[in-house]
Amino acid sequence: MADATNPSTPEPAVSLHQSIKAMLQSRILSGEWPPGHRIPIEHELMKTYACSRMTVSKVLTELASRGLVERRRRAGTFVAKPRLQFALLQIPDVKAEIIGLGAAYALKILARATRRSTAADRHRLSISQPGPVLAMRYLHFADARPFALEDRLIDLTTVPQARDESFAVEPPGSWLLAHVPWSAAEHSIGAINADPETASLLGVAPNGACLVLSRRTWRGAAPVTAADTVFPAGGYRLVARFEPGGGRADREAAPKNQA
Amino acid sequence: MADATNPSTPEPAVSLHQSIKAMLQSRILSGEWPPGHRIPIEHELMKTYACSRMTVSKVLTELASRGLVERRRRAGTFVAKPRLQFALLQIPDVKAEIIGLGAAYALKILARATRRSTAADRHRLSISQPGPVLAMRYLHFADARPFALEDRLIDLTTVPQARDESFAVEPPGSWLLAHVPWSAAEHSIGAINADPETASLLGVAPNGACLVLSRRTWRGAAPVTAADTVFPAGGYRLVARFEPGGGRADREAAPKNQA
DNA sequence: TAGTGGTCTAGACCACGAA
DNA sequence: TCGTGGTCTAGACCACTAC
Secondary structure, X not given: OOOOOOOOOOOOOOOHHHHHHHHHHHHHHHOOOOXXXXXXXXXXXXXHHOOOHHHHHHHHHHHHXXXXXXXXXXXXXXXXXXXXXXXXXXXXXXXXXXXXOOOOEEEEEEEEEEEEOOHHHHHHHOOOXXXXXXXXXXXXXXXXXXXXXXXXXXXXXXXXXXXXXXXXXXXXXXXXXXXOOOOEEEEEEXXXXXXXXXXXXXXXXXXXXXXXXXXXXXXXXXXEEEEEEEEEHHHOOEEEEEOOOOOOOOXXXXXXXXX | OOXXXXXXXXXXXXXXXXXXXXXXXXXXXXXXOOOOOEEOOHHHHHHHHOOOHHHHHHHHHHHHHOOOEEEEOOOEEEEOOOOOEEEEEEEOOHHHHHHHOOOOEEEEEEEEEEEEOOHHHHHHHOOOOOOEEEEEEEEEEEOOEEEEEEEEEEEOOOOHHHOOOOOOOOOHHHHHHHHOOOOEEEEEEEEEEOXXXXXXXXXXXXXXXXXXXXEEEEEOOEEEEEEEEEEEHHHOOEEEEEOXXXXXXXXXXXXXXXX
């Protein structure tokens, strides 16, 4: 990554807008332009960098979408105050994760039931009307060692084709990821002390700490699935890396009425 | 927020490129254009939407930056294949979080030391050259109850002004957020069983499960800080909501009633 | 080598909102 | 009001790479 501490040195970036962006960014990150500082207006930047307005506009728009600057009509463009920290967490597909670790993957289904949703099921899926659901409980194995314990509920109204799926080739999470488009997801991460059954299944000490990842996904307004995945604490961490200045995965333009 | 299942309905978005983006997005998210599907080339989209190439290019570039599509020269633009799940996690500013819960915030500094970095410090900050660091250990309180225990290391080479900061008004995390711009952050989430000292400080049962959030930030290539925050498992969950279809990661109150 | 995306220009009109 | 950003056009040349 570029040193980004010498604002006067034009980075030999491959394109004009990238080099302009690098120069403005380095001024901001170095503190030369502190939060609240007004950035030259587009016409001045045009003259400074001898380019068209579209080019500087592209740069400033991108810096704004990354939260480095804030743009206000008539007022100008300002260095944004350091914002809340976001982390773009990649939620693991457990099978892919295990294979990626070079281990052999295996799935053991402990329980499977198709039923009309109970009140608890409906609460978990945030639905009000009863309907068919598929409830499962299974263990992911990595090289024959228990890796994670998962409880999953699938809304068969939204995903009827799950009813007859054996999940022998793909575990439910992977199967859903590959076959059902989703439009919204909610994740919640916590920690628990393993109860005796969980401890026994995962092969951890009684009362051992575990990481719990709860996930719910929707397709439009229709719930798709709710799942709780329990990882032994020793063997797993969720990792996120976020670089507003150069990451590939970008976040949506920040809401202006941010607190 | 729209259902996003009817791709033929132009969204009444405020600008042309936004409405085009919404239409392409809905085709992708609805599954009408599955992963691997080739999107019409820019000239065809120009004709379809009766606009200039700059406009469709802007749309496709943005979709690519968000990971929804992949662009390859000479080959075309394709719907991105791996629908990896991402979660946009809002990393909490502990003080703001506590105040947001309606509780009174207090900070108790347990230890503070300015020193030349030890080998362990350098490893934690991922630096090779020795230099001055500030190491701290403190407790966040919510209404006089322990809320989180934090161990933090600040690189005084990058942030020399931290040396004389008392952190009486703002805890180190909030202070850094407000005063030091950052360009990259890495977060890692795990679970631990509280050791006796931690359990005593946090007021949890011996061996009780805790959620651990480790955070490292950089400004350019220079490390800023590394921090480990330990939350009692019972009272805290990290929540993320992600909608690739243009949704925003909204702040969600920590659901305490979650089972 | 030809098709596709990547970039850039020199204008233009419009919308917003601070002065 | 009117300065500033927001958007859009109709071209142009270049870079890359799959065919």
